[in-house]
Structure formats: C-alpha cells, structure tokens
Amino acid sequence: MGRTAGRSPADTRRAVLDAAGDVIRARGVNASLDDIARHAGVSKGGLLYHFASKDDLIRELVRTLLEAFRTDIENRLDPTDNDPGRLTRAYVRALLAPLDDEVAARQSIALLALLTTIPEVAELVAADTDQLNAELYADGLPVDVMTLVTAAADGVSSAPLWGASIRGPEFRTLERRLIQITRQPELWESIPWS
Amino acid sequence: MGRTAGRSPADTRRAVLDAAGDVIRARGVNASLDDIARHAGVSKGGLLYHFASKDDLIRELVRTLLEAFRTDIENRLDPTDNDPGRLTRAYVRALLAPLDDEVAARQSIALLALLTTIPEVAELVAADTDQLNAELYADGLPVDVMTLVTAAADGVSSAPLWGASIRGPEFRTLERRLIQITRQPELWESIPWS
DNA sequence: GTCTATATAGCGATAGAC
DNA sequence: GTCTATCGCTATATAGAC
Incomplete structure (x- = not known):
C-alpha cells in the first residue's frame, strides 16, 4: 500500500x-x-x-527515555538561579513532578527497570546514572545534604513501583521542604546530631 | 532416575x-x-x-520474596524499643543494611521491581505495600517525619536498580541521622520552614 | 516504504517410562 | 519424584510483491 x-x-x-x-x-x-x-x-x-531487530528497537527506546529524562531535568533548571544546589533542585522537581499521573510514573519506572535486565541496557543506564551523580556531587551542596535530598526524591519517585499512593499532601510538603533545604543547607547541618 | x-x-x-x-x-x-x-x-x-505452570512458579517466588522482606524487617525490630517510630526504624535498618552481609535481601528488591512488570504480580506487591504503609502511618511518628524518613530509605534502596553505588560513607551518615530523627522528630519539625 | 507470506526457532506444557 | 520425548503455539526475522 x-x-x-x-x-x-x-x-x-x-x-x-x-x-x-x-x-x-x-x-x-x-x-x-x-x-x-x-x-x-x-x-x-x-x-x-x-x-533491524527487536534488540535494536529496545536500544533506541532506552536511548530515547534517558534523553527525555535528561531534557526534563534541564528544562526545570531555573535560569535565574545560579546558587549552589541549582541542579539538585531541578532534579527534585523532575522526580516529584509526575505525582499527578501515578500510573504513568509507575509504568515508566517499571519500564526502565524491565529494560535494565538486558545487560547492554543496564550498562547504558548505569553510565547515565554515573554522569548525573557526578554532576549532583559537583552541585555545590554539602554532600550529606545532597545525599538526603536526592535519596528522598528517588524514594518518592520509586514508590509507585510498589503500588503505593503518593497523592497525599505530605508529599507536597516534603517537596517544598527538600527544595528549601537545598537553599539553606544549614537547616540540616546545624541540627545537633549526636 | x-x-x-x-x-x-x-x-x-x-x-x-x-x-x-x-x-x-x-x-x-x-x-x-x-x-x-x-x-x-x-x-x-x-x-x-x-x-503447575510458569505463572505458578513466579507467584510462589514473589510470595517468598515478600515474606522474606517482611521477616527481615521484623528481625530488625529492637525488642527493648517500644517508643514511637519503632517500625520505621526497623524499616530504615532493613533497607539500608550494609551491602556485604545482606546482599540477598537487597537483590530481592531489584528482583521484585523486575517482577512488578507482570500485572498480576503488581497487584500482589501493591497489597503488601498497602499493609506495610498502614502500619508505618500508625507507628506514632508525625506524618511528615515518617514520610521523609521512609522516602529517603526507599531512595537509597532503589539506587542499585540504576547501577548507582551506595557504599559511600555519606549513606552510613544518612542512616544514622534518619534513625535519630525518628527518635527526636522535633529535630525536623522545629526547623523554621517558611 | 510498507505489505503479505513464510521459514525457523524456542517456549510452555503434556504424556508416559522408570 | 524425576526423566525424556514430543506436541502445539507464538515469536522473530526474512523474502519478495507492490
């Protein structure tokens, strides 16, 4: 035809x-x-x-997904924000944004997890993760603060994978406070840790 | 034979x-x-x-994994600890346990994530998650504190899925501080949030 | 550039010997 | 309780028409 x-x-x-x-x-x-x-x-x-083959299709799909994630983070960089933690804030916004559409979020993460089982794909994803992590570590925040904030963001974004609901207002509150901590790292660091 | x-x-x-x-x-x-x-x-x-079938095998595998995860958390409940946040602390310990001696439990999480791509499995896991979350919400901590702590723990435990290493000392520090926050929720709540 | 038709291989599941 | 052999189905990939 x-x-x-x-x-x-x-x-x-x-x-x-x-x-x-x-x-x-x-x-x-x-x-x-x-x-x-x-x-x-x-x-x-x-x-x-x-x-050319199913493997080829999968490879291209992963490349597309990783690129879309990267672009999403970059689009959430605040152009007027040049302070330490700039990238970390964009990261938090990108990971907590899909809160509105839990099903899509869960499925996207599950899709990447599924594709990660192909060894070649796992290498692609790991390389991407390493690169992003290196940039986050160089984002100007104290390491312990960056670790807390990104871990919490990762946790919320992975929750739909287990079928958990993240629609409650407590997650909105968490997002606001995580952002605030990147702006005032001393809020976390000055806590009297024993 | x-x-x-x-x-x-x-x-x-x-x-x-x-x-x-x-x-x-x-x-x-x-x-x-x-x-x-x-x-x-x-x-x-x-x-x-x-x-009886491959589906049956998968179902039993998931059941075993969920049970093992549950048992792991229960084993980490401190018998002398009857304060609010008791279960949350066990949850953090289970998810952030050192890689060296708890490889199996941690790999189980990645495996469960993979299996979640099967719709029937997703339902099983979601039911388990709902139950555990209900218990965490009833653990006696302020909701915002419990949300932060479990989100951060979830984030660290999901990192290996993307090929990230969580062996750095910053993760040990994070574990200590998350536990401490569950013991003194006011450390988090008394921060002057704007 | 897209279609139909087909070759080929691999999988889940069953049957029956031991 | 475990094996071997085999059936039937589905999937990937190819070949060639249009």
Whole structure:
C-alpha cells in the first residue's frame, strides 16, 4: 500500500517508539513486535524496515527515555538561579513532578527497570546514572545534604513501583521542604546530631 | 532416575525457587523454564512436577520474596524499643543494611521491581505495600517525619536498580541521622520552614 | 516504504517410562 | 519424584510483491 498519507519516515519511527513504550508498559515482557507494530499503525514487516531487530528497537527506546529524562531535568533548571544546589533542585522537581499521573510514573519506572535486565541496557543506564551523580556531587551542596535530598526524591519517585499512593499532601510538603533545604543547607547541618 | 540422593522434595522446591531468582535476575523475566530447571539441577519436567505452570512458579517466588522482606524487617525490630517510630526504624535498618552481609535481601528488591512488570504480580506487591504503609502511618511518628524518613530509605534502596553505588560513607551518615530523627522528630519539625 | 507470506526457532506444557 | 520425548503455539526475522 506504500506510505501512509501525511506520515514521514521519521514520523513512523517515532510512532513505533511511542507504541513500543506503551505496549511494553502495558503488557510487560510479553509484548511482541506484532503488537507494537499494530499499535503504531504499521505491519511487523514495516516496523522491521525501520529497526533491524527487536534488540535494536529496545536500544533506541532506552536511548530515547534517558534523553527525555535528561531534557526534563534541564528544562526545570531555573535560569535565574545560579546558587549552589541549582541542579539538585531541578532534579527534585523532575522526580516529584509526575505525582499527578501515578500510573504513568509507575509504568515508566517499571519500564526502565524491565529494560535494565538486558545487560547492554543496564550498562547504558548505569553510565547515565554515573554522569548525573557526578554532576549532583559537583552541585555545590554539602554532600550529606545532597545525599538526603536526592535519596528522598528517588524514594518518592520509586514508590509507585510498589503500588503505593503518593497523592497525599505530605508529599507536597516534603517537596517544598527538600527544595528549601537545598537553599539553606544549614537547616540540616546545624541540627545537633549526636 | 528418580530422586537425587539427599534431596527432599522441599529441598528441590527451594532449589528451584532460588534458581528462578538467580536466572531471572541475570536474564530478565523472559528466562525460560529450561534455564531455571538446569540451574536448579533438575529437568524441565521435574520442575513442572513441583510447579503447575510458569505463572505458578513466579507467584510462589514473589510470595517468598515478600515474606522474606517482611521477616527481615521484623528481625530488625529492637525488642527493648517500644517508643514511637519503632517500625520505621526497623524499616530504615532493613533497607539500608550494609551491602556485604545482606546482599540477598537487597537483590530481592531489584528482583521484585523486575517482577512488578507482570500485572498480576503488581497487584500482589501493591497489597503488601498497602499493609506495610498502614502500619508505618500508625507507628506514632508525625506524618511528615515518617514520610521523609521512609522516602529517603526507599531512595537509597532503589539506587542499585540504576547501577548507582551506595557504599559511600555519606549513606552510613544518612542512616544514622534518619534513625535519630525518628527518635527526636522535633529535630525536623522545629526547623523554621517558611 | 510498507505489505503479505513464510521459514525457523524456542517456549510452555503434556504424556508416559522408570 | 524425576526423566525424556514430543506436541502445539507464538515469536522473530526474512523474502519478495507492490
């Protein structure tokens, strides 16, 4: 039948990647190329013209997800904010933002966790994590403060993975206080730790 | 050939469950029954005598993991401690336990995260989470303090999923301070939040 | 660039011997 | 209680038409 009207090859590629995310999120490991292709509005043969193999498709999907996460953090950097903890604040905002859509958040994290089981993918993700962590450690905050804040943000963002609800107001409060601690690290450091 | 000398049916069952964990951790959820059986030292047919189907095996594996996690927390309850935050402290200890001697418990978390991509498993885990969360909310701490402490613990425990190392001394410091906050919630609550 | 049709392989599950 | 053999299904990937 040839090319679908109004859809460029790049559009098709993107449609397939989107469909891959949706279908794998929804059906888990059992998602087949046929399934993904149908959701993208192409045949399996059509899909395999754009991606040489399923591994190739997965690899591209992970690359896309990591890039989207990175871009999300960068978009949340406050341009008027040049103080220490600038990146850490953007990190907290990025991880706590999806609170509104718990299902999508849970599924995105589960998707990355699932994909991480492919050794090659695990290396990609770990490399990305190392890079981001290095930047967080160089963000100008005392290490113990940065560790607390990012750990708490990581915890909230991973909670939906276990089916926990994070809609309560206590999580909003937590977000505000984590941000505030990055602005005034002494609030944490001056606590009389025994 | 009959029963392998010195191995009871219960031993075989446990060996299969252990092997299932190992193989799925290494190869992902698509690991085949053949693979699992070989690692357990039985044939596929032998495995399927003990577990009616692959779904049944997965279900039992998850049940075992959840139970082990529960037991781990309970073992970390301080018998001499009857103050508010008692369970929260055990929870923090369980999640931040040193990597060296608690590798299995920690890997279980990563494995559970993987298995959560199976919808039926997600429901099992969510039910368990709800129960534990209810107990944490009833642990006698101010909600905001409990939320901070458990979020931070969750964050540290999920870090290995992304390939991050949590061996640095800052994580030990974090553990000590999280515990201390549960003992003196006013340390957190009396901070002059704007 | 996308389709249909098909080759090929691997998986879960069953049956029956021992 | 465990094995081997095999069935039936589904999935990936290829080939070739349009």
